[in-house]
Amino acid sequence: MYVYREASVYDHPQFFEDFLNRRNRDNSPNNVIEGPIVHQLIGNIKDKTILDLGCGDGRFGNELLSRGCTSYRGIDGSENMVRVAKDHVSELGGEIQLASLQTIDLKQRQYDLVVSRLVFHYLQDLKTVFRNVYYSLKDDGKFVFSVQHPLLLSSTKSAEALGKKTAWLVDDYFQSGERIEPWIGKNVVKYHRTIEEYFQLLKQAGFTIHDIREGTPSPDFFEDKQEYERRMRIPLFLLFSCGK
Template sequence: MEYGGSSVYDHNDFYEQYMARRHREESPNKVIEYPALMSLLGDVTDQTILDLGCGDASLGESLLSKQCEEYIGVDGSQNMVKQAELKLKGTKGSVVHTSLETYSYPAGVFDRVVSQLVLHYIEDLESIVKNVYVTLKPGGKFVFSVLHPVMTASFKSMTGKRTDWIVDDYFDTGKRIEPWIGEQVVKYHRTIEDYFFILQGAGFTIQGLKEGTPQRENFQNEEEFKRRQRIPLFLIISCIK
């Protein structure tokens, strides 16, 4: 069975295994993606922030600790929303249980829109990006990360801890089926050029781009650091309305 969007996280076995991986000490999300994303997001003091695909609101917890004015997370998984509500209880943060496709996107409300490793699961990305443009204030910033296109390109899949990577089928964009934590998960491959033109078409100006260059000080293990230098895992882009 194929799982699209956030539906797979409502299978408890998958959810528990994912959470264990996501929060392990040297998770690439923690030591590579998060520092790169935060460097592009910049100072969030007094900012109103929308988080698309917020998961358990770990990012929201961090942004609130950095004095953002308000944080709203959106996620389609009931399991994730329950965990997010626990994290955000008693704070200026809240969470909305809905998909990115059906969220209302109020016009001109947010200073920042952020999304971590979610948009490569979205088929109609153009519509989401146009909605983000609408919901930002003039001069507002959209910062997001996706799996790097070299990671989503090949129709062939590998499981287990990788020591080599297949980069193939790069310009054959579209749907991919990826075996992940025992399930078949739907992703959508796009080139770097595709992301650029989707953002440009919605009216955004590209401000910054990172590929998650590993930083030695973020790793406890030298072997893991060297392994992560071999191929980019993430693409992180910031743009301005």
């Protein structure tokens, strides 16, 4: 069984195409649940310098630049993502870089805001990443990120079910570590961590945790009442807002 690690799966042509179609549909959970909460947590970004870790296709970067941030730098480990992201931000003055988030060298006190959306559960060594983010922030800088909720990632058996899920299995919750999840036809390595573990890693890096969200759905973003009720059954996302 072949498995993909970090951003490598996005450089598979068919997966990349299927992912973008799935990610950018109007009713994607990223758009109706996670995205609105991220924007709420980051707040006013006018005149801010922003670093986006795992910038994906650059659509989020385009939003941030359109909202008035002074500078935007996106980093991603996928060549396909970087290519598309440049198209979305270059005309607005954004910068995109191809690099591994595990080894990237960040300058100290450079950013007002570091943001990352649904990336860190792909990375094995978050201790180093969080420490690098802390040093890259200016004094009073903010760090906002989202990950796949640990209740979903504790066991990958639910991910094996076809169609819309009506039940979810939580198992091995306190056994942190590698999981191999079937996702859009490929086997992808992710790393399960408890909420407590994320919290402790942030504290150890020096952060003050200002807010924690579990992606509570808002009916305002759903056209389908049944889909809203289904999404109310289990959290899909975990989000943190932290300060230096």
